[in-house]
Amino acid sequence: MAANALSYSLAHISACSCSKKLSPSIFSSPPLISLTPRRAPIPSSSLEALVVRFPSPLNRRIRHFTASAASTNSVEGEAEVEDAEEESEIPAEGADVVAEEKPPRKPRIKLGDIMGILNKRAIEASEKQRPVPDLRTGDIVEIKLEIPENKRRLSVYKGIIISKQNAGIHTTIRIRRIIAGIGVEIVFPIYSPNIKEIKVVKHRKVRRARLYYLRDKLPRLSTFK
Numbered sequence: 001m002a003a004n005a006l007s008y009s010l011a012h013i014s015a016c017s018c019s020k021k022l023s024p025s026i027f028s029s030p031p032l033i034s035l036t037p038r039r040a041p042i043p044s045s046s047l048e049a050l051v052v053r054f055p056s057p058l059n060r061r062i063r064h065f066t067a068s069a070a071s072t073n074s075v076e077g078e079a080e081v082e083d084a085e086e087e088s089e090i091p092a093e094g095a096d097v098v099a100e101e102k103p104p105r106k107p108r109i110k111l112g113d114i115m116g117i118l119n120k121r122a123i124e125a126s127e128k129q130r131p132v133p134d135l136r137t138g139d140i141v142e143i144k145l146e147i148p149e150n151k152r153r154l155s156v157y158k159g160i161i162i163s164k165q166n167a168g169i170h171t172t173i174r175i176r177r178i179i180a181g182i183g184v185e186i187v188f189p190i191y192s193p194n195i196k197e198i199k200v201v202k203h204r205k206v207r208r209a210r211l212y213y214l215r216d217k218l219p220r221l222s223t224f225k
Contacts, residue, residue, distance in 0.1 A: 119168035126169070126191045133198060135173055135190065137161050138206035140224060143175070143188055144197040154196060157186060158224055160204075162211040176211075178219045 109117065126132075135141065143157045159177035162185070169191050176185045190198060201224075214222055 116168070122169040123191065126193075130196070132190055133200050135161060135164060135198070135200070136203070137164055137209055137211060138204035139200050140202040140204065141173075141175065142199045142201055143195060144199075145188070146194045146196050148194065157188075158201070159184075159186070160211070160214070160222060160224070162214060163209070176214060176222050178223045181219065183215060183219070183222060 139161050141159070141161060145155045145157060147153050147155060157175060157177075159175035161173050162176045163174045165172050165174075170189060171191065172187050172189050174185055174187050176183060178184070188195065
């Protein structure tokens with residue numbers, strides 16, 4: 001019995017000591033430590049010195065790679081400088097272009113305006129040779145007309161304007177006069193080259209644009225000295 005009690009007490013003591021030794025800190029995972037060592041960047045000068053010191057095929061390739069990288073960096077720097085210069089020159093050229101004024105565009109002539117332009121030019125040319133006075137209905141005028149068959153002779157017509165038709169270069173006036181007791185009406189194109197002179201003898205104010213009613217009036221209203 002004494003031996004059994006002694007063995008039980010020894011087993012209890014050993015279990016307690018094991019439980020004290022196995023603390024929770026034992027089972028906690030230790031901090032992870034990276035096994036791969038960190039390498040500091042090797043400067044290009046030390047790399048070139050290493051290549052010169054140990055000439056091997058691998059070192060030669062490394063030296064060639066470093067030289068090509070340096071050359072590309074220098075070329076890129078020069079290209080950036082050139083691009084900056086070109087960009088600085090482009091705005092200056094654009095400013096010069098803006099400063100230069102564009103020539104005025106010629107107005108486009110429409111097809112419907114051609115006849116009007118031609119009439120206007122013909123009227124201006126005719127007025128340069130022979131100015132035309134302001135002719136109105138009711139005015140008494142005197143016209144000197146050249147006869148095509150005999151250019152040395154001029155026929156003189158005097159009468160009252162009973163109507164005027166505005167048609168550009170084809171503008172006409174109708175003159176009425178009593179000759180030998182008979183009313184005579186003649187139409188004259190005022191821009192005709194055969195007319196040498198148009199003279200306004202007297203201005204009369206009338207209310208109508210056409211004085212056709214004179215045909216039914218007394219002859220003395222259409223008679224002039």
